[in-house]
Amino acid sequence: MARYIFITGGVVSSLGKGLASAALGALLQARGYSVRLRKLDPYLNVDPGTMSPFEHGEVFVTDDGAETDLDLGHYERFTGVAARRTDSVSSGRIYSNVLEKERRGDYLGRTIQVIPHVTNEIKDFLKFGEDEVDFMLCEIGGTVGDIEGLPFFEAIRQFGQDKPRGQCIYVHLTLLPYMAASGELKTKPTQHSVKELRSIGIAPDVLVCRSEMPIPPKEREKLALFCNVRPEAVIAAQDLRSIYEAPLAYHKEGLDQAVLDAFMISPAPKPNLSKWEDVVDRIHNAEGEVKVxxxxxxxxxxxxxxxxxEALTHGGIANRVKVRAEWIDSERLDTEVDIAPLLEGYNAILVPGGFGERGTEGKIRAAHFARERQVPYLGICLGMQMAVVEASRNLLGLTDAGSEEFDREAGAQRYTHVIYHLKEWLEGNRTIKREVSDDKGGTMRLGAYNATLVAGSQAAAIYDTTSISERHRHRYEVDITYRDKLEESGLKFSGLSPDGRLPEIVEIPGHPWFIGVQFHPELKSKPFAPHPLFADFVRAAKDQSRLV
Known part of the structure; x- marks a missing residue:
């Protein structure tokens, strides 16, 4: 049965609970233990799938098709453990489950309350897969004191009481602000945060304190005394040059040892941190730089x-180069008469996914620039679709080529639909049917799907196989009926769904490196196992930099 580690936060948000959780998971793995990481988010959205990236950042997608918080990406990148649908839950999902049960009559007419019904639902979620691993790390989103987080804090308090003594511990991440005027790290905000946590009934076993500098012995002793933890369980978390230093930095501070001590595991297995030492060495001793x-x-x-x-960073690690990624708003390329001054000087161009028509003409122009100027190009999801639209317009002569998605936004047909809404596809042995009018979260092709690569293609050479599985998140597909004409004009369809209906990869033979993929390869890349597409894309950028 798994031991549980609950990671909470206080003082301010965005302190790095997800990174701390992921690094701790990596350290426990380095000692030979198996781990799984979970995220409990207090927001009322059922999942982040319909939230704007400006609101919540990236939506991370699992193999089984769950749209989750971006912290699950940290978990996968640091541990290599593929996240599942059962590794992420929100208040919205919890309340939705409770209300569905109430409507079905599962509660036999009882009054439904936060305690015990909502907290029991949270505890049931925590129990999934508890017999599969040695340690289950559960991060609670938000900060202690947030009203929406109270059911989660109460649930993990109860959970710790339900389990045998010594089966659960609590790690609390806080901020030690530095007062420049007095030259001091202030411990009072952390003391108040721990007081708030203790008022709920949770006593932290380990304190992780974000600070701009090392914690002096005097402040460490004060934190230990007033927060009722051992001095060696007060862990400093200073800013790092790279997030991939975190496992080594936390190990040096004694985080993994403090956790094992809290579980009274002795003697603890010695860690093997060689792969993290190699990653950090490659980052800090890069042998060049490329601009993307x-x-x-x-x-x-x-x-x-x-x-x-992060996947670009991993590609740099694979090639021992630093990748300097610079962000260009595609809407700027919509309106600029000459986009060359904005794109010249880069060793490669990447066009990522997105939804809606805004900024798409700029993405099409970026693909055109990369194709004509022989600059390495990677198009992901919408980035692939815009590369196909560009080729349809400028190689095939379909000057009105576009997407059904854009016509739906405008309420009128303006384009030849090279990109269309797929209404039916196979998922294993099941036929999946979708309508554009379905709920936003239900109209997409989500999760892992297989693809077959054309033997002898650049894609097959990069993957070193003709059979792959990648994660998807999109509503619209490239129309396969344009394949023959596009291939005659120079755009090769080098990856297709097993039934041959859905284009998955396109490339341009003879170009230094021009590949578009319908899926999201970045979701499976890790610092110690860079995704082959990103590793080869950065290699091509490195080769391009030598030509400049």
């Missing part, structure tokens, strides 16, 4: 493309 332009529509918030940014 990311042409997207959500560039004001970099978390909207978090997995892409």
């Amino acid at each position: 332009a990311i042409v997207g529509k959500y560039t004001q918030l970099e978390d909207a493309y978090k997995s892409i940014a």
Whole structure:
């Protein structure tokens, strides 16, 4: 049966609970333990699938088709454990489940209350898969004191009481602000945060304190005394040059040892951190630099493309180069008469996914620039579709090529539909049917799907196989009926769904590196196992940099 580690936050949000959870999971793995990480989010959305990237950042997608918080991406990148639908839940999902049960009569007419019905639903969620791993790490979103988070805090308090003594511990992440005027780290906000947590009935076993500098012994002793934890369980978490230093930094501070001590596991297995030492060495001892332009529509918030940014870093790790990603708003390319000054000087161009027509003409122009100027190009999801539209317009001569999605937004047909809404497809042995009028969260092709690559293609060479599985998140597909004419004009369909109906990869033979993919390869990339597409894309950018 798994031991549970609950990670909570206080003082301010965005302190890095997800990163701390992921790094702790990696450290426990390094000691030979199996782990699974979960996220409990207090917001009332059922999931982040319909939330704007400006609101919540990236939507991370699992193999089984769940749309989840971006922290699950951190979990996967640090542990290599593929997240599942049962690893993410929101207040909206919890309340939805409770209300569905009430409507079915499962509660036999009883009055439905937060305690015990909502808290029991949360505890049932926590129990999924508890016999599969040694440690279950559960991060609670938000900060202690948030009104919407109270049912989750009460649930994990009850859960700790329900389990045998020593089966659950609590790690609390807080901020130690530095007062420049007095030259001090202030412990009072952390003391108040722990007081708030204790008022709920939860006593932290380990304190992780974000700070701009090391915690002096005097402040460490004060935190231990007033927060009722051992001095060695007060862990400093300073800013790092790279997030991938976190496992080594937390190990140096003694986080994993403090956790094992709290569980009274002794003697603890020694950790093997060699793969993290190699990752950090490759980052800090890069042998060059490449510049990649990311042409997207959500560039004001970099978390909207978090997995892409990290996958590019992983590609740099694979090639021992630093990748300097620069964000270009695709709407700027919509209106500029000459886009060359905005795109020249980059060693590669990446066009990511997105929804809606805004900024798409800029993405099409970016694909055109990369194709004509022989600049390495990676188009992901909508980025692939816009590359196909560009080829249809400028190679095939369909000057009005476009997407059914854009016509639906405008309420009138303006384009030849090279991109169309797929209403039926196979998922294993099941036929899935969708209508455009369905709920937003139910109209997409979500999760892992297989694809067959054309033997001898660039894609097959990169993957070193002709059979792959990748994660999807999109509503519209490239129309396969245009395949023959597009291939005659120079755009090769090098990856298709097993039934041959759905284009998955396109490429341009003879181009230094021009590939579009309908799926999201960034979701499966890890620092110690870079995705082959990103590793080869950065290699091509590296080769391009030598030509400049």
